[in-house]
Amino acid sequence: MSIIDSLLYHWNVNILSHSLLRLNIWLRAEISRASWKSKYLAPPLKISWLNKDLVTRHWLRGHYANQRHKVAWVTSGAPTELLKALDYFIVYPENHAAICGTARVAVDIMSVAEEAGYSQDICSYARTDFGTLLSGKTPVGKLPRPDLLLACTNICQTVLFWYRVLARHFNIPLIVIDTPFVYHSEATEHALQFVLRQLEQAIPVAEQVAGKSLQERKLKEVGRLSKMATELWLEIIERNQHQPAPISVIDQFIQMAPIVEMRGDAETVDFYAAMLKEVDERIANGIGAVKGEKKRLLWDNLPIWYRLRYLAEFLGENGVAIVASTYTNAWGELARYYDVERGLESLALACIYVILNRSTGHKLKTMQRMIEEYHLDGVILHSDRSCKPYSIGQMDQRDRLIREFEKPALLLEADHNDFRCFAEQQVANRLAAFVEMLER
Amino acid sequence: MAEVRALGIDVGSTTAKIVGIDDDGRIIWHVLEQADPQVGKQVEKFLELAREVTPILSVPIEGEREIGVPLIATGYGRKLVHQATRTVTEITCHARGVFRELGHGGTLVDIGGQDSKVIGISPKGEVVDFSMNDKCAAGTGRFLENTANRLGVHLDRLGEVTLSTVEEVSISSTCTVFAESEVISLIAHGVATEPILKGLHRSLIKRVVAMIRTVGLRPPLMLSGGVVRNPAIPQILQEETGEEVIIPRHPQLMGALGAALIALELVE
């Protein structure tokens, strides 16, 4: 990096973004809170501005990342700690795609991929990523070019093919961590060993690209921070066992960005510690995310990124709060597997026990546990057109929730990123009928 | 005639209905028409007619809300009924209407012109589950309408012609578009109209039975909607489910009746 580049980096990332940009984000958040008019929803958490600040600075750093770090693109369930400990700058294409979804530019971007021949049946995150790759379109300014790819099949098999496309496109090494599916309650010993061996084999590849060797001390430090952040996140979402629930799941979808994107950073731990404090303040003051909360729901599957607000308002207006979700829980439930002293072995556990790598029966049990612990009145299962692994089994899960738990359950057809799969009128009608049914 | 105490309007995709009920929730007045794409105009016309039968009827006129009987709107166009006191979905309204008419819970199948729904109703009349088909013409009246056209049979005679034969050809498509091509090819092969029609009815019912399965069949089985006028529908539904099919007195008015009953609660 030249001196001028370096100066520019410090000016933009460390000085400008730490002062002016932060001030701007903070001010805007304060103004939006002060002018908050919703009759049904509490204003966003005060801490929300810091989330925006963290995410904005992350992408700003990303802008310069190629000059300062090695860059790795990884899947959301990948053992990113290994790469963090080697000082990689980490990019999650799924996260970037979700940003495109919330900004409602995803369909415009994924159309480029579709025109190039990628089928509409492929995951809409993958299509968004391919679209950005082919067109350069992105709402975050610029995506840093990867030097290494890390894909873990614990979320789906799609990532395997998706990352092969990336590997070919960038002509860079791809590490695949293949996680055998956990059919029963426990992973078999040989499955764990299989993942562990792959992690061991991944290290020299990552070291070679990074040009440095992995230090145990560093790995422990990153692992410690990951554990702290995931534990805090779990505590935050479990606070929703209180009635009224202090933070709606729809808000959690937004607030979870750092736990995915910046897990292993000290700032992430501070952020969630501050959030927990604010959530506790809300509880102490009896503030609920939905004013006059009457009914409490569970959300299964990914968010519908381009309609978060619509959902929050529609349900809020009817006194309905979504208070628990298998999705936001997925990042919290891993906390128990991170064990600094057990190093790679704990990473292997965290990889293999991801909800999408476990049976549909396990997901049903998770939902049933949540229904009890969070005192829920019903369930919305988002049947996600292009995320098959999360949607499979939902018909049976719905039946069993109704039959065995006597909880109303609605299957809502949509897609996480592709609004062409969202039939506004039909969704509104089903939701309205479901809400009327809850009120009976 | 007794006094109209509450009104319910059901603005569907194929027909629009308005119902007036008395203190006991009995239908004492109704109008049913083909749906006009200009919903506002049709609703205004319905309300004009209602004003003729019930002097006490009064709905907000030019922003003024006078005292009068309440009106609940349901159906796809419900949001377009600006005069309504409230809007309620057709799921809740149909359940309410049919429970009032038949006096028991069970599984209600409503086959409309362009959508269909299955509603699980508890013994107390509450909706316990539902399934809707409103994204695809399969399993709706439109499926038969389209194909009957091809066969040159008038809609009113569909049931009669269908039931006039014991023969049946199997139609494998539940998709309206594909079924149409299948029919064309059968005609080209010289197959008679009646067995084709029977196969088409069965195909429609099979789609409906799949919806019943997602909700779970809680007997008795009840049937409503415009398609009920076609006698082949209840008969084949009975054959396919093995359950006797019960039809309320005004099968097309269940949604509007339910809406009116909810309106009546507002009076009470």
Ligand code: SF4
């Ligand atoms: S298919 Fe589902 S699990 Fe896989 S990347 Fe897409 S959204 Fe994630």
